Amino acid sequence: MLDLDKLNKISTPDTIWRKDATYRQENRDWLQKSAKVALIVLRALKDQSINQKDLAELMGVKPQQVNKIVKGKENLTLETICKLENALNVKIAEINIPFTTEFVVESIPTKKQDIKHISTIIPFKYPIYDFELTESICDFRDAV
Amino acid sequence: MELITIFADLLYSVKFNKKGDHEFVKIFNQWQDPEMLFDFFETNKRDLNSGFFGKITVEEAVMITIDDANYLEDLLLFCSKNGGKSALDIFFKNDLYDNPKITELVPKKGYGKRKRSWLRLYAIELSKECYVVTGGAIKLTRTLQERAHTKKELMKIEKCIDFLKENGIYNNKGVIETIEIQ
Secondary structure: OHHHHHHHHHHOOOOHHHHHHHHHHHHHHHHHHHHHHHHHHHHHHHHHHHHHHHHHHOOOOHHHHHHHHHOOOOOOHHHHHHHHHHHHHHOOOOOOOOOOEEEEEEEEEEOOOOHHHHHHEEOOOOOOOOOOHHHHHHHHHHHH | OOEEEEEEEEEEEEOOOOOOOHHHHHHHHHHHOOOHHHHHHHHHHHHHOOOOOOOHHHHHHHHHHHHHHHHHHHHHHHHHHHHHHHHHHHHEEEEEOOOOOOOOOOOEEEOOOOOOOOOOEEEEEEOEEEEEEEEEEOOOOOOOOHHHHHHHHHHHHHHHHHHHHHHHOOOOOOOOOEEOOO
């Protein structure tokens, strides 16, 4: 017969796994993306025969940060992503905006030293969609 | 060697070295570490592409492993919060070998999320609702003996059985059974 008292007497409670598992569960979305970034970096390192220390130097960061990245534990900033992309000459993240337009931001210096940014739409053209526009976009197009 | 309680009376883990983490922590850390998994699948690329798992890249294998590990960890967390005895029994349900040759050590296996999952948790069954996890592995070959990293798991099971026997821990039938989940 299994003696549970005896079993519990010779065992000590876990203090790590439950905490780690809960953290992983609560942060799953970005951890999964971070793992994918890690894989892009690892493949590039392997293909280009670069080690993590070299990459840290190229990026101007500490080797510990690179190690955290390849372990998929780094909650990456856009700045770090750009540094990785430039150092390894790879594409990691592309941010897609809904549509492309000829939207120009002009900088006009004033007499004072401050710079004023004025947005000018010249001329506004809608891209060709191969799907139906939503009602709100159609309304906006009519307004233009 | 040290025994660690994951859920009292239900699930235990083993710490083989005084300094390191216990097996449960180690397994789930490894199975969710892209660097470790990338290196592992690169080293074992031939086994990965032997045909059993279909055509699969190293990157895909890593993400599948992380996803599978998440599933197992979620299930275990659920058990820890809800006292999921039945969930644990579903976890560890089948015999590992078709015809166990020895009666004192009857290996078992259970099925996880994916039909052809390569993740394995190895456990010793103390009763229908009480298990001691001795380790885990990514099994890409048919038998444990074929690769060093899986063969090592058999040794860990043996070591743990000896430890339990030394401490007078036997299961309901007076024997110790080992289990493999996949």
